Amino acid sequence: MTKLIASSFVTAVLAFLVLPVIFIVWVAFFDSSFLTFPPPGYTFHWFAEAARNPVFLNGFVTSLIVVAIASTISVFSGAMAAIVLVRYQFPGREALNGLLLSPLIIPNIVLGIALYIFFIAIADTLSIDLIASNVGLIIAHTMLVLPWAVRLIGANLIGMDRSIEEAACNLGAKSGTVFFRVTLPLMRGGIVAAALFSFIVSFENLELSLLIVSPGHTTLPIAQMQYLEFNMDPTIAAVSTVQILVIAALLLITDRFVKLSRIV
Amino acid sequence: MASLYIKNVTKDFGPVRAIDNLSLAIEGPELIALLGPSGCGKTTLLRMIAGFVEATSGRIRIGERDVTDVPPNLRNTGMIFQSYALFPHMTVAENVGFGLEMRKIAKDERMKRVREALSLVHLNGYEDRYPKQMSGGQRQRVAIARALVIRPDVFLLDEPLSNLDAVLRQSVGNEIRELQQRLGLTSVFVTHDQKEALMLADRLVVMKAGRIIQEGSGSDIYNHPNCRFVASFLGKSNFFEGHRQTGGSFTTAGGLTFRCPDSNLADGASALLSVRPESIRLGPEASKLDNTLEAKVAGITYLGSLTEVELGFPGSDNITVQLQNRPGAEFRADIGAAVLAGWTAGSAHLIADHGES
Numbered sequence: 001m002t003k004l005i006a007s008s009f010v011t012a013v014l015a016f017l018v019l020p021v022i023f024i025v026w027v028a029f030f031d032s033s034f035l036t037f038p039p040p041g042y043t044f045h046w047f048a049e050a051a052r053n054p055v056f057l058n059g060f061v062t063s064l065i066v067v068a069i070a071s072t073i074s075v076f077s078g079a080m081a082a083i084v085l086v087r088y089q090f091p092g093r094e095a096l097n098g099l100l101l102s103p104l105i106i107p108n109i110v111l112g113i114a115l116y117i118f119f120i121a122i123a124d125t126l127s128i129d130l131i132a133s134n135v136g137l138i139i140a141h142t143m144l145v146l147p148w149a150v151r152l153i154g155a156n157l158i159g160m161d162r163s164i165e166e167a168a169c170n171l172g173a174k175s176g177t178v179f180f181r182v183t184l185p186l187m188r189g190g191i192v193a194a195a196l197f198s199f200i201v202s203f204e205n206l207e208l209s210l211l212i213v214s215p216g217h218t219t220l221p222i223a224q225m226q227y228l229e230f231n232m233d234p235t236i237a238a239v240s241t242v243q244i245l246v247i248a249a250l251l252l253i254t255d256r257f258v259k260l261s262r263i264v
Numbered sequence: 265m266a267s268l269y270i271k272n273v274t275k276d277f278g279p280v281r282a283i284d285n286l287s288l289a290i291e292g293p294e295l296i297a298l299l300g301p302s303g304c305g306k307t308t309l310l311r312m313i314a315g316f317v318e319a320t321s322g323r324i325r326i327g328e329r330d331v332t333d334v335p336p337n338l339r340n341t342g343m344i345f346q347s348y349a350l351f352p353h354m355t356v357a358e359n360v361g362f363g364l365e366m367r368k369i370a371k372d373e374r375m376k377r378v379r380e381a382l383s384l385v386h387l388n389g390y391e392d393r394y395p396k397q398m399s400g401g402q403r404q405r406v407a408i409a410r411a412l413v414i415r416p417d418v419f420l421l422d423e424p425l426s427n428l429d430a431v432l433r434q435s436v437g438n439e440i441r442e443l444q445q446r447l448g449l450t451s452v453f454v455t456h457d458q459k460e461a462l463m464l465a466d467r468l469v470v471m472k473a474g475r476i477i478q479e480g481s482g483s484d485i486y487n488h489p490n491c492r493f494v495a496s497f498l499g500k501s502n503f504f505e506g507h508r509q510t511g512g513s514f515t516t517a518g519g520l521t522f523r524c525p526d527s528n529l530a531d532g533a534s535a536l537l538s539v540r541p542e543s544i545r546l547g548p549e550a551s552k553l554d555n556t557l558e559a560k561v562a563g564i565t566y567l568g569s570l571t572e573v574e575l576g577f578p579g580s581d582n583i584t585v586q587l588q589n590r591p592g593a594e595f596r597a598d599i600g601a602a603v604l605a606g607w608t609a610g611s612a613h614l615i616a617d618h619g620e621s
Binding site: 181 | 314316336337338339340341342343345346347349350351352353362363366367407410411414
């Protein structure tokens with residue numbers, strides 16, 4: 001009896017999570033310019049429509065550029081920060097740890113406003129306009145995903161058996177060799193998880209980007225939101241389906257190299 | 265087979281003294297077991313020999329070389345870890361070849377020596393496996409091959425058997441001992457398990473609170489412990505507190521008098537008489553022995569090859585007796601039954617009493 005209740009609860013939760021996704025993909029193929037049930041037929045028309053729309057196309061490209069650069073920077077610096085935080089004791093360690101996690105705690109929209117004001121101040125004093133290019137977005141997204149990288153790589157380091165590195169040292173390896181031949185390969189799980197989370201968190205972010213994009217430098221989620229203000233046709237579902245596919249493909253590819261069930 | 269000299273070494277971790285002015289010499293192919301309870305400094309000492317812990321003061325010498333200030337990667341020691349510490353992302357051959365690669369040995373020669381090392385531990389044919397595809401015993405043997413292939417000056421083992429089950433512990437232990445003797449390795453073995461130490465080592469070094477309490481062969485230490493700590497750490501023992509009297513006798517605080525073996529303690533010195541549980545006989549055969557006691561049976565525990573009998577008597581703590589079980593000759597008695605216990609003067613051992621517990 002308890003087993004039955006438990007399994008129906010699990011099924012309900014899964015349905016709650018998965019049904020909207022299935023529904024969006026389904027709607028993307030409706031042959032009707034507004035939502036009607038049952039659909040009069042099915043078509044690929046909306047995917048073609050989405051691909052013809054320069055706002056979506058540019059948004060997709062901007063998003064990919066920002067995500068790629070921000071994730072790379074965050075994984076590199078996150079790995080270095082995690083090593084320092086996990087392995088060394090020094091004054092201010094807790095403060096640094098808190099600082100690196102703070103973007104997770106502060107609401108994205110607040111971060112966005114703060115960064116916007118900060119960027120304007122920079123533009124005024126140094127005459128460098130970070131908002132007119134992708135640089136501002138990249139800085140903001142790096143900040144957004146860095147806590148994930150630090151946490152995930154840090155968790156991986158905490159679980160690492162230090163005697164493996166000692167064994168390498170005992171066998172004659174210098175500290176640099178120990179790092180590149182032993183430590184770094186052992187960090188792979190954490191690094192892959194960090195890259196994956198950075199990618200997803202950055203790729204789907206709307207609130208933080210909202211305040212610091214400029215015309216011509218719009219990310220995909222913002223393009224979607226702007227489209228929704230005036231339109232309500234399945235094009236948006238088609239774009240969302242592509243988004244879902246990109247993330248699903250990423251998860252599947254990652255899983256081939258590092259078992260996801262083991263790292264997240 | 266280099267020699268190893270540790271001279272007046274001290275290690276402080278902040279206010280805690282982990283190693284206290286310790287000296288130890290190992291000359292030639294000998295297997296030394298550092299034995300002691302956790303926190304006694306045995307692992308710290310081993311890690312100091314390997315170079316992972318810096319000495320606060322004192323010198324460490326391997327062969328003719330003073331290695332006190334030499335980093336661990338240049339000490340040429342071979343270390344075995346409790347957790348095996350194999351490189352999980354490398355094959356067995358890559359694991360074993362790692363030390364040779366660090367020594368810039370050409371690939372052909374490297375492969376040849378890797379194969380030789382693997383045959384030493386009976387793992388030929390496992391070259392392309394990954395550690396996770398092997399059992400615990402096999403992994404530890406790969407670790408042994410990996411440590412020995414570099415021809416270390418000193419072979420260091422940090423509780424190498426404690427992650428293995430009882431059967432593997434025996435066989436990997438035997439393998440370590442056999443290799444150590446065949447290759448003539450100067451070896452230091454850390455353990456908290458007295459059985460392992462007795463089984464493997466030429467010489468036992470019993471440690472407590474960063475100092476060496478006693479060193480010697482297993483039977484030396486077992487039969488002639490120099491303090492209560494050693495007597496109770498290595499095996500079990502019954503202790504009577506009292507004083508040594510003239511003419512080879514001993515009186516307990518409770519007023520009992522026993523005949524005891526010779527000792528260099530002064531007459532009248534306060535001392536402990538240590539009697540091993542297996543030295544005590546019960547019943548009729550006890551009556552012919554030098555020392556006898558009227559006691560009451562307080563408990564009987566059957567342990568397969570042994571029966572352990574707990575005896576109580578007025579004026580002293582309970583004492584434990586171990587009797588060898590032979591078919592048809594198992595000890596039986598009711599709890600509370602009177603029984604005669606006895607032992608020969610020579611089977612007991614007199615220890616100076618410094619008031620430690």
